[in-house]
Amino acid sequence: xxxxxxxxxxxxxxLSQILPAQSKWSLGLQAGRxxxxxxxxxxxxxxxEFEAQGHGGVNILIYGKFNIYKKASIFAGGGINNLVxxxxxxxxxxxxxxxxxxxxxxxxxxxYDLPFGVSGFGLMPRLTFGMTGSNAIRxxxxxxxxxxxxxxxxxxxIRDEHSGDIEDRQIYVRELKIFASDYKFIYxxxxxxxxxxxxxxxxxxxxxxxxxxxxxxxxxxxxxxxxFKGNRHTAYHRFGGHYxxxxxxxxxxx
Numbered sequence: 001x002x003x004x005x006x007x008x009x010x011x012x013x014x015l016s017q018i019l020p021a022q023s024k025w026s027l028g029l030q031a032g033r034x035x036x037x038x039x040x041x042x043x044x045x046x047x048x049e050f051e052a053q054g055h056g057g058v059n060i061l062i063y064g065k066f067n068i069y070k071k072a073s074i075f076a077g078g079g080i081n082n083l084v085x086x087x088x089x090x091x092x093x094x095x096x097x098x099x100x101x102x103x104x105x106x107x108x109x110x111x112y113d114l115p116f117g118v119s120g121f122g123l124m125p126r127l128t129f130g131m132t133g134s135n136a137i138r139x140x141x142x143x144x145x146x147x148x149x150x151x152x153x154x155x156x157x158i159r160d161e162h163s164g165d166i167e168d169r170q171i172y173v174r175e176l177k178i179f180a181s182d183y184k185f186i187y188x189x190x191x192x193x194x195x196x197x198x199x200x201x202x203x204x205x206x207x208x209x210x211x212x213x214x215x216x217x218x219x220x221x222x223x224x225x226x227x228f229k230g231n232r233h234t235a236y237h238r239f240g241g242h243y244x245x246x247x248x249x250x251x252x253x254x
Contacts, residue, residue: 024067025254028075030207032247034059036083036099036218041236047228050089050153050171052221052237057082058102059245071113081105081132083186085219085239087154089171094154098142098178099219099239103133107190120199126192126207132241136180136219144176153226167229174225181218186241188213194249205249213241 036054063077080102086095107130115122144151155170188211196205218241226233 023254026065026067026073026075026203026251027254028061028063028065028077028203028249028251030059030061030063030079030205030247030249032059032207032245033057034081034083034243034245036085036239037242037244038085038087039238039240041238043223043234043236045231045233047089047171047226047233047235049091050235051087052239053086053088053093054239054243055084055086055093055095057084059105059247061105061107061247063107065111065251071115073111073113074109075111076108078104078106083132083135083218083239083241083243085136085221085237087237089154090169092154092156096219096221096237098139098180098221099136101135103135105132106130109190109192111192111194115198121195121197124194124196124205126190126194128190128192129188130190130211131185131187133185134181134183134218136178137182137184138180139178139219140180140182142178142180144173144178146174155228169229172227173223174227175223177222177224179217179220179222181241186213186218187215188241188243196249196251201253203249203251203253205251207245207247207249209243209245209247211243211245217241 033056038052040051061079065075067073082102085099109128111126151173152170158167190211192209194207219239221237223235
């Protein structure tokens with residue numbers, strides 16, 4: 001065996017060992033919308049249908065993944081997320097005054113591949129531990145007091161077709177106090193079901209996500225004095241940092 005042949009065989013042997021290891025690595029991108037989950041508490045003289053409801057916010061993730069054993073992989077990454085609180089009243093929706101703007105998010109997780117034979121389609125359940133930045137931190141302890149009641153939350157005016165009388169169906173804030181998390185990040189356990197189509201090293205997917213925040217409130221509003229149709233009411237809305245999301249994804253395996 002000459003020197004050139006020996007060198008070639010050595011390089012080939014090393015590449016045969018390295019390339020399978022490299023093929024275990026993937027790089028992925030997911031993007032879509034987050035929907036913050038709200039809770040409406042029972043309060044004194046509650047206004048029917050005045051409910052806490054989260055709004056859609058952008059959610060973008062970039063991650064790296066490594067296949068550790070057969071169909072099991074670990075992944076980690078980061079991106080941006082937007083937790084937007086709001087309310088709904090008789091079908092109409094409005095945003096709250098305390099939460100807006102994208103914040104960073106970081107995560108690490110585990111997934112398991114469940115392919116549908118050799119079709120290229122499959123399911124991939126994922127469990128992720130992560131954190132999302134709070135965009136409401138500066139609102140903690142915010143008080144609003146307006147004795148004139150000139151700040152309506154949501155609603156409209158209705159004119160009677162027969163008499164021409166106008167009925168005011170707007171909700172007016174007279175006293176409001178906001179409590180927001182003092183922490184810069186909200187921690188979440190994220191459950192995800194990913195449906196994918198794989199072709200060669202490429203993979204496209206659609207993911208449904210439920211993220212549970214176990215340890216702290218994200219944002220809470222106590223409407224201590226509301227005026228609706230001339231009567232006094234109160235309301236209590238809470239957002240614990242839980243959210244749902246629908247994300248489209250692309251992944252490339254090296």
